[in-house]
Amino acid sequence: MEKINPLEALRWSVEMGADEAIGDVAVNRYAESAARAAKRQAERAQPTPTSRTAPAPERMPLAPSQGAADSRAAASAANTLDELRDALAAFEGCALKQTATNLVFSDGNPEADIMILGEAPGAEEDRRGVPFVGASGKLMDQMLAAIGLDRSAAYISNIIFWRPPGNRNPTTAEVAACMPFVQRHIALVRPRILVFVGGASAKAMLDRKEGIMRLRGKWYDYHSPDLGSPIPALATFHPAYLLRSPGQKRAAWRDLLMLKARLNELS
Numbered sequence: 001m002e003k004i005n006p007l008e009a010l011r012w013s014v015e016m017g018a019d020e021a022i023g024d025v026a027v028n029r030y031a032e033s034a035a036r037a038a039k040r041q042a043e044r045a046q047p048t049p050t051s052r053t054a055p056a057p058e059r060m061p062l063a064p065s066q067g068a069a070d071s072r073a074a075a076s077a078a079n080t081l082d083e084l085r086d087a088l089a090a091f092e093g094c095a096l097k098q099t100a101t102n103l104v105f106s107d108g109n110p111e112a113d114i115m116i117l118g119e120a121p122g123a124e125e126d127r128r129g130v131p132f133v134g135a136s137g138k139l140m141d142q143m144l145a146a147i148g149l150d151r152s153a154a155y156i157s158n159i160i161f162w163r164p165p166g167n168r169n170p171t172t173a174e175v176a177a178c179m180p181f182v183q184r185h186i187a188l189v190r191p192r193i194l195v196f197v198g199g200a201s202a203k204a205m206l207d208r209k210e211g212i213m214r215l216r217g218k219w220y221d222y223h224s225p226d227l228g229s230p231i232p233a234l235a236t237f238h239p240a241y242l243l244r245s246p247g248q249k250r251a252a253w254r255d256l257l258m259l260k261a262r263l264n265e266l267s
């Protein structure tokens with residue numbers, strides 16, 4: 001049998017997206033499967049039971065509509081940002097919570113005129129429980145600085161509150177589970193301007209099918225049942241995309257100038 005180089009195996013795991021330790025003790029899956037095989041063999045040797053009734057599952061899985069109703073109820077009961085964070089910490093309707101290290105709720109100033117919504121936390125955000133503190137967060141800080149802002153002049157969050165394993169894209173169900181909390185988050189902060197960074201955020205929040213190439217650089221009215229009047233919202237590129245495609249920074253700069261001009265109109 002070929003010998004496994006542990007360093008190569010680790011590198012391969014990280015490339016496959018398994019880049020987080022989710023338990024303190026390593027689990028020997030080989031020993032587990034040998035034990036399972038022995039158990040199966042022992043079970044086969046037993047006479048077949050006459051009753052075919054399956055034992056009741058410990059917990060019935062929630063129907064999707066039930067899950068959505070639960071998250072809507074939990075979110076709308078929150079009347080402050082602290083209550084909303086507590087409601088999310090107690091919420092069990094999004095499976096991402098099971099693999100994440102921390103809930104990533106928000107950063108910045110909830111009194112600011114601008115609220116920025118990204119997609120989902122990455123590895124560094126998951127470790128620290130703060131949004132946009134990794135490489136794309138550094139670029140976001142530079143983008144804000146380019147129009148004279150910093151985190152005391154913006155409130156920052158995401159449309160997903162837990163890191164998807166290996167930074168995969170969030171599923172439609174995960175976005176739907178978090179959406180009532182995001183809508184409540186916006187209603188509690190009531191910013192004067194919203195900025196949706198990246199396609200996932202812009203599409204989900206504006207309920208549009210087009211990609212970010214089409215959505216960016218335009219103003220929209222963001223509506224939600226919780227808001228009396230709509231909030232002006234701008235869609236722009238995600239800083240992680242700009243790190244991969246620096247040629248798009250010119251377009252992102254135009255978006256930032258639009259944002260700055262709108263902010264100037266407010267003051």
Ligand code: URA
Pocket residue numbers: 118119120121122125130131132133134136137158240
């Ligand atoms: N990307 C996001 O969309 N959000 C974060 O918090 C970090 C990276």
